[in-house]
Amino acid sequence: MRRESLGRAAFIGYLRAPRYEVLPTEDVEGLVATHVPPEVTITITASPRRGMEATIDLAERLSRQGYTVVPHLSARLIRDASHLNEILAAVKAMGVRDAFVIAGDAREPAGAFPDSVSLLEAMMQVGHDLADVGVSGYPESHSFIDDDMTIQAMWDKRRIATYIVSNLCFDPRVVKKWVGRVRRRKVELPIHIGMAGVADPAKLLRISTRIGVVDSARFLRGHSNWFLRMMQPGGYSPERFVRGLLPDLAAPESKVAGLHVFTFNEIEPTERWRLEMLARAA
Numbered sequence: 001m002r003r004e005s006l007g008r009a010a011f012i013g014y015l016r017a018p019r020y021e022v023l024p025t026e027d028v029e030g031l032v033a034t035h036v037p038p039e040v041t042i043t044i045t046a047s048p049r050r051g052m053e054a055t056i057d058l059a060e061r062l063s064r065q066g067y068t069v070v071p072h073l074s075a076r077l078i079r080d081a082s083h084l085n086e087i088l089a090a091v092k093a094m095g096v097r098d099a100f101v102i103a104g105d106a107r108e109p110a111g112a113f114p115d116s117v118s119l120l121e122a123m124m125q126v127g128h129d130l131a132d133v134g135v136s137g138y139p140e141s142h143s144f145i146d147d148d149m150t151i152q153a154m155w156d157k158r159r160i161a162t163y164i165v166s167n168l169c170f171d172p173r174v175v176k177k178w179v180g181r182v183r184r185r186k187v188e189l190p191i192h193i194g195m196a197g198v199a200d201p202a203k204l205l206r207i208s209t210r211i212g213v214v215d216s217a218r219f220l221r222g223h224s225n226w227f228l229r230m231m232q233p234g235g236y237s238p239e240r241f242v243r244g245l246l247p248d249l250a251a252p253e254s255k256v257a258g259l260h261v262f263t264f265n266e267i268e269p270t271e272r273w274r275l276e277m278l279a280r281a282a
Contacts, residue, residue, distance in 0.1 A: 007247030010256075012281050014242065015274055018259040019043050019070070019165075019192060020267065024054040029061055031267040038066045040271075043260070046074035048106040052083075056090050063094045070134070071096065074104030075119035079111035084119070085126055092129045100134040100165065120160040135161040137191065139169040139178035165260045166194040170236050172244030179254055190257035193249070195241050197263045197270030238270075239277055 019041040022028050032042060042062055046055045052074065059071040071091060078084050091099060101123070103115045113119040116135060123133070164182075169175050175193060182191070242259065249256045263270045 003247040003250075006250045008281065010250035011242060011246055012278065014259045015278050015281070017041070018261050018274065020197070020270065021045060021260060021262050022058075022267065023047070023265050024050055024058045025265060028265055028267070029058060031265065032062060032067065033065055035268045035271045036067075038068070041068045041070060043070040043100055044072060046072040046077055046102070046104060048074075048077065048104065052077045052087060056087060059096060060090070060094045063096060068098075069094075069096055070098045070100050072100045072102055073119065074102055074106070075113035075116050076104040076106035076109040078113050078119065081112070081122060081126055083111070084113075084122055088123070088126070088128050088130075097130055098132040098134070099130055101161070102136055124160055132162045133160055134163045134165050134192070137164040137166045137178070137182065139166050139175045140171075161189060163190045163192060163257060165192045168194050168196060168262055170196070170241065172241055175245060176248050179249060179256070183253065183255070188255065190255045192257050192260040193245065194260045194262060195238060196236065197238060197261045198266055198273045238273060242277075 017039050020032075020036065021043045022032065023045050024047060036042070044055050044058050044062075046052055055071050055074075059069045063069045073087065078087065101116050101120055113122065120133070120135075123130075164187075166175065166178070169178075179191060238261075245256075248254070261270060
């Protein structure tokens with residue numbers, strides 16, 4: 001009974017204050033302001049087509065509306081230390097204390113930072129006022145990096161990072177095994193579990209196309225397996241995914257901090273799902 005109570009409490013806690021990842025499109029500010037309450041943290045991706053400026057601009061506008069925002073700092077979109085200083089200064093000016101550092105999807109680096117480690121090291125050298133710095137983890141195999149190397153990379157980043165966000169995965173069993181492997185390798189950073197929200201596959205295609213044709217093609221090539229799973233009837237349910245994580249990942253030793261929901265800008269249906277699950281749990 002204790003495990004069941006622990007799982008139920010964790011389920012409610014995760015749903016009360018998740019992180020919603022959004023894409024910096026023209027209409028997303030209005031969607032967030034209309035449908036999302038301020039207890040939901042908004043993380044903002046960085047697009048090779050739109051550049052870091054779109055991410056920082058949206059973060060500033062949403063932070064003025066009272067949201068806790070987390071801009072993605074994409075290494076391959078940042079030119080040099082001077083550009084990095086500009087971005088960090090803008091983040092500081094808006095009162096943001098959390099950023100998510102990724103390598104990014106740009107085919108070629110814009111300058112000095114080909115990967116997230118090089119950007120993290122530069123951030124340490126130039127200094128920053130961030131209280132939290134997130135990095136990626138990969139429950140499913142990375143397209144070109146060995147699984148043990150991705151976990152080793154998290155170990156290498158632990159001096160700078162304060163938490164991990166797991167990359168999108170549709171199988172809770174895979175996520176649970178991965179969390180166990182991470183902990184056995186003595187990586188103790190808290191983990192936000194990445195999951196898809198309520199996204200219609202046809203709308204997902206339209207959203208990804210709006211980010212840019214090149215970005216869209218790369219996105220679909222890199223995620224073809226789970227995209228096909230989304231297309232299958234009954235292939236994915238966000239409720240089933242979250243319940244499948246529990247009660248195992250509610251255990252304190254798992255150090256799961258919460259849910260990171262990839263909304264694909266399907267914000268209204270994702271928020272409706274969250275509220276329905278909370279009401280049902282209560």
